[in-house]
Amino acid sequence: MDLDGAQLRAFVRAAEELHFGRAAGTLAISQQALSKRIARLESLLGTELFDRGGSGVRLTEAGQRFLGPARQTLAAADAAVAAAVGEDRPLRVDVWGHLYAPMRTLAQVAGTAGHAEGTGDAEPAGRVGGLVLGHGRDLPSVTAALLHGDIDAGFGRVHPPLHGGLAHRLVRLEPVDAVLGADHPLAARPALRPDQLRDSVLWAPGPLDRLDFLHQFADRFAIRNRATSVNLGLAHFLAEVAAGPRRFSLLPADVPLPDVPGLRSVPLVHPTPLYAWSLLWRTGTGHPGLHDLVAACAARARRSRWLEYDPARDWLPEPQASCQAG
Incomplete structure (x- = not known):
């Protein structure tokens, strides 16, 4: 049985959102197109993956069993594409929280900033080491870019609600x-x-x-x-x-x-x-530079003691306090 990648991606996104309209929006397709892809996948599998009752959308038992392997299949496909493209393509990273100058931290992790274009007080887009840096307006806009595949990672302050298809690592306090x-x-x-x-x-x-x-x-x-x-x-x-x-x-x-x-x-x-900076990426992202960037962030955080947090001395907003130094 040959599975269609577009159908799998439609299923996974709908399973994460449990809302066909929102899932379609993250894929930049119409809700009708997403529904058709899922219906074709269900027809191929010979079973329903979603219960479309009057109370909303939820996964059937078959859908729950299918979700994990479907995510793994998409991750493998993304990794295969990255391997075919090679390591020459730089890692695309959007930053947000511009008044707080996020590139200061990325530059310390990835090397000295190279030539960049920009004017005024805004931090310019450009290269830092093997990265191509761009600007997202805020966490929701960077989330959308990640889910669409327009970028490979984001860097800024992560806070709820966070999309279920994303992963993040605390880098600096x-x-x-x-x-x-x-x-x-x-x-x-x-x-x-x-x-x-x-x-x-x-x-x-x-x-x-x-x-x-x-x-x-x-x-x-x-x-x-x-x-x-x-x-x-x-x-x-x-x-x-x-x-x-x-x-x-x-x-x-x-x-x-x-x-x-x-x-x-x-x-x-x-x-x-304490202001918390995190690296954010879509689960299953296959770019070979992402693992290196995560590892470099962790190494620099240990070396520079970026994650020191003492609840008797410091204050973090509640969602970040639970991260503490991890």
Whole structure:
């Protein structure tokens, strides 16, 4: 029995989503096309893989048995394609969380950044070692690119909900500082506790419901006053922060600050917030460089002590706290 790869991929994606419309969207095909592929696969196998009852879609017992081997078959097919193409094609990695400068970490893992094109404050796309780097807008956009096969991996902050067809590895935990203007009443302090910012205004580079770290920080430390801006780059954003006597925002401690008059960066302690960077990829990705990148991230994390976490001293948003140093 010869199995069709497109039909298998339609089945696996529908099994992960348990929703034909969403599954079709991740494959960039119509729901009708996805349904036809699954129906042909069921006809070939002589059994139903999904129970399409009025309460929604769920796997039949046959579908549950078929899912694991189907995933393995797709992974083997992807690996075969990668082997045929060879190792000359660079690994395509999208980064997100641009104001927090994700390429600083990737450059330390993969080597010195080469020539890249870009303007303004945004980090440019380009090559880092054997990687080709691009920009995703956020985690959902990078997730879609991974599921479509447009990229091989992503690098940024991973948080729920995470698609079932993706895997990730925690790479780095970075201490976060408060950034504020010289006119802020707390600007001269050598260090601050997060709860001392309770009466300040958290300035965010976009809607907080799309900025999980800032949202959770504000909730955890009872920052009631919150305002959003438009992300026009780090220099523009920090100039807005410095212009308000009660405004503050958060940045990893070693992000190079642009030359903004009156800007202050103050360490946060008791607890120190940690920003978590992760490498994200689609399960079954067959590019030979992915394993090397994961291994390089793990080695650099051990060598540079990037994953140190002490719950008595540090703060992580809940989903990441369970990862701890692993």
